[in-house]
Amino acid sequence: MDCSSWINTSLDLNINPRRVHEDVPKEVESKLFSLGMPKFNVEEECTNELEEELKRVTAENKKLGEMLSVVCENYNTLRSHLMEYTKKNGEKETSPTSKKRKSESSNNNNSICVMGTNNGNSESSSTDEESCKKPREETIKPKISRVYVRTEASDTTLIVKDGYQWRKYGQKVTRDNPCPRAYFKCSFAPSCPVKKKVQRSVDDQSVLVATYEGEHNHPQASSQMEATSGSGRSVTLASVPCSASLSTATPTLVTLDLTKSKGSNNNFKSTRTKVDSPKVKQVLVEQMATSLTTDPNFRAALVAAISGRLLHNY
DNA sequence: CGCGTTTGACCCGCGC
């Protein structure tokens, strides 16, 4: 892939001699005059200075351009590795027979790249290649996000307390996972179209995978109650670094860490030990990689950082 | 009695 489609490498470093000349502050010239120096000497000196400056800037620009190309190269390499990795992961995650519904499989394709962050806004962040391959109907799909929730393996309930009220309307055992999948509808508002599927991870039975479809058309009214109520689990959003911190505009993947609230103050400790498990690490890596590849804000920040760095060198 | 959950039946899309 051409990295120029991601980052505009034309840095416009103002190496045009005419423009450089124009940028010379007028007061410099006037100060030199005030020192009683003959004008021709000043002009000559100025020209020499500017020529030197131009040479220096040109050389620096060349150097920076090389650096940038190396960065882009590294980025592309990293990205291709990431794509390979996520592709492998996705194949492992989905059923080998790939007999799933079209919508489901396309969701999984998206989740390979963006961990189920398919919506109209993030669509623009996908590559040209991807957008060409994607069916048109993708653009009108409801927002889908995926949340990983760590629970105790012995806990057989498929309840993810996320601050909303859900009504379970079905449960099904799917082919690719022996654990049943529960179907929930948002019951807080009758008109709310959001649905939620909760299923245990095939790889790690202690991890619940909650897939949200659609967006709530009402405020999260019960979150406070959920968080403060002593019954059941408590949601500790901050206990795990999540991609939302990178993507402020569209926090699409949030890793929740649910711990038993009856436990008391040792929750954090146990949380930390759980986070250190390889599975969770893998999820975190995927989240970060997702942000790297899909988040336009992150890319913009990266470009700004590089540009700032380059400008700082002057 | 009302509300939420359970669970078997049914619907529908997709692949062969």
Add this chain to the structure above:
DNA sequence: GCGCGGGTCAAACGCG
């Protein structure tokens, strides 16, 4: 056209 499998419906059931 048929079978498979995911998603949904709705009657039955349980609990407060």
